């Protein structure tokens with residue numbers, strides 16, 4: 146009799162990966178689930194999916210390597226700035242390291258042939274396999290019967306007859322399977338991660354254009370508040386509410402500048418690592434304009450360097466609020 150196989154699954158948080166686990170749980174296979182964290186997604190949804198599927202889970206932070214891949218993806222972007230094929234390839238490569246360390250036999254995903262236009266075409270599934278260096282070792286239990294047998298199927302460690310042949314965009318087979326496995330309140334298909342969001346994609350594109358060496362810290366900051374690009378290619382984030390103000394303040398690093406009005410309530414603004422061309426007057430005026438001071442007033446805007454060194458570099462600028470329309474052209 147064939148020995149018991151061990152499979153490691155990638156769970157993004159969707160129903161399909163939960164179903165892939167359920168299908169494999171019908172065979173005597175040891176299963177472990179992985180989910181990933183980057184500034185753009187996870188890991189909460191993947192962990193919740195693992196919980197629903199009843200599988201031990203691990204969350205892996207791949208923020209830095211993911212951002213580097215995002216700057217120059219081999220297979221390009223989808224409709225926004227989502228490098229889905231490279232992203233899948235990267236996650237599988239990271240999972241491959243764990244496969245090795247755990248002595249597991251195969252990886253599996255909830256991918257369904259033909260379900261998504263970019264990443265789940267037959268040739269994309271193959272490209273992802275190539276990128277990950279795991280040819281023949283990635284099982285897609287939901288579509289396996291439509292794909293070439295993997296090594297574990299050929300070796301008899303996984304029974305191919307118990308795998309499925311789902312394909313296409315219809316969700317009906319998945320709904321029926323969910324019913325079969327007694328899954329209720331399962332996650333509905335989402336539209337992808339933040340990289341598929343048009344507003345965020347244009348912020349990120351601008352950041353990468355201005356700062357090709359952008360770091361995870363830069364990306365975390367541009368997630369909060371309104372984004373402006375001031376003259377001199379300076380990105381300035383303006384908090385829209387108290388929670389964004391405190392988030393921006395907490396994320397600012399020593400190379401960033403924090404601005405806030407001192408005599409009228411107003412937003413916290415963070416200027417991302419300004420260059421020498423940075424004009425502090427414009428940033429102070431922007432900060433004053435989004436505060437409560439009346440037009441024409443003179444507002445004292447305090448500035449200080451972010452991070453632990455904030456006390457060593459600080460000052461005040463007197464600024465005049467302008468109509469918000471003035472800054473509309475700088476709005477990203």
Ligand code: SF4
Pocket residue numbers: 186227228229230232233264336337338339340341
């Ligand atoms: S939608 Fe986002 S998380 Fe999903 S594959 Fe594409 S880039 Fe990766």
